[in-house]
Amino acid sequence: MAGLKADFGHYTHAIVRGIPASLAENALRTHAGEEVDLAEAQREEEAYVEVLRAKLGLEVVELPADESLPDCVFVEDAAVVCGDTALITRTGAESRRRETEEMKAALKDLNLNLVEMTDENATLDGGDVLFTGQEFFVGLSKRTNQRGAEILADVFKDYAVSTVPVLEGLHLKGFCSMGGPGLIVIGSSEPAQKALKIMQQMSDHRYDKLTVPDDAAANCVYMNLPNKGHVLLHCTPEQYPESAKVFEKLKDYMLIPVSNLEKVKVDGALTCCSVLINKKANV
Numbered sequence: 001m002a003g004l005k006a007d008f009g010h011y012t013h014a015i016v017r018g019i020p021a022s023l024a025e026n027a028l029r030t031h032a033g034e035e036v037d038l039a040e041a042q043r044e045e046e047a048y049v050e051v052l053r054a055k056l057g058l059e060v061v062e063l064p065a066d067e068s069l070p071d072c073v074f075v076e077d078a079a080v081v082c083g084d085t086a087l088i089t090r091t092g093a094e095s096r097r098r099e100t101e102e103m104k105a106a107l108k109d110l111n112l113n114l115v116e117m118t119d120e121n122a123t124l125d126g127g128d129v130l131f132t133g134q135e136f137f138v139g140l141s142k143r144t145n146q147r148g149a150e151i152l153a154d155v156f157k158d159y160a161v162s163t164v165p166v167l168e169g170l171h172l173k174g175f176c177s178m179g180g181p182g183l184i185v186i187g188s189s190e191p192a193q194k195a196l197k198i199m200q201q202m203s204d205h206r207y208d209k210l211t212v213p214d215d216a217a218a219n220c221v222y223m224n225l226p227n228k229g230h231v232l233l234h235c236t237p238e239q240y241p242e243s244a245k246v247f248e249k250l251k252d253y254m255l256i257p258v259s260n261l262e263k264v265k266v267d268g269a270l271t272c273c274s275v276l277i278n279k280k281a282n283v
């Protein structure tokens, strides 16, 4: 079994995509509720991209928004990248399948080895894929099925792949993410805690956990960057005050609160809005 990937969290590039006006009315959402303020969602997205580009120095590839694809800003679902291999997914929602076209072209331009999930019995959203640096956990959810997980295991053969039932919410990473090497950030709800227990039982590795009161706040973006060290994009105190206090206690991190008040209304989380790539791994 592979050990901790030495360059876990190292990234040089990010792929993001603009927000189409159609997101406000037509993006998929698990709960009908408050209307999305489109201008505010676009400001949030610009601020997110600015953090990646200006603050963190990543090379950001910005794909154009497509009005016929209301969810296209959530690029994470269209591809899973690990090392120099990119798996182009077959997204669980049929209305999102064409999102992979622009993604495929962008990943090809970055000279990654592309594998396409073409099996018509398979579905997989990147939001269901948690890579810990040592192994993959794949959420079996409304969007991702067993066949999708099997294909991912076949593509990333160096790593163990275990499946985890997602009992509530849209995606596995709706209530967890990596907060550092060997550190799983997890929400407090019963389904989240159950999922963590399953992950711990199935793994040969020991993980530390960082529990936050709000499930949605457990979705954060971890990076380990030259001259910056451990970096964590996490929820703002305005959105999740109690969870933000947990992150604020982390030592030796560059902590970057990022607002996600609008995109969360259509089930968008922080990891959803970028595909992170380490081109240095490929030279």
Ligand code: GLY
Pocket (backbone or CB within 6 Å): 027, 028, 029, 071, 074, 093, 170, 266, 267, 268
């Ligand atoms: N709105 C994000 C999704 O449903 O996939």
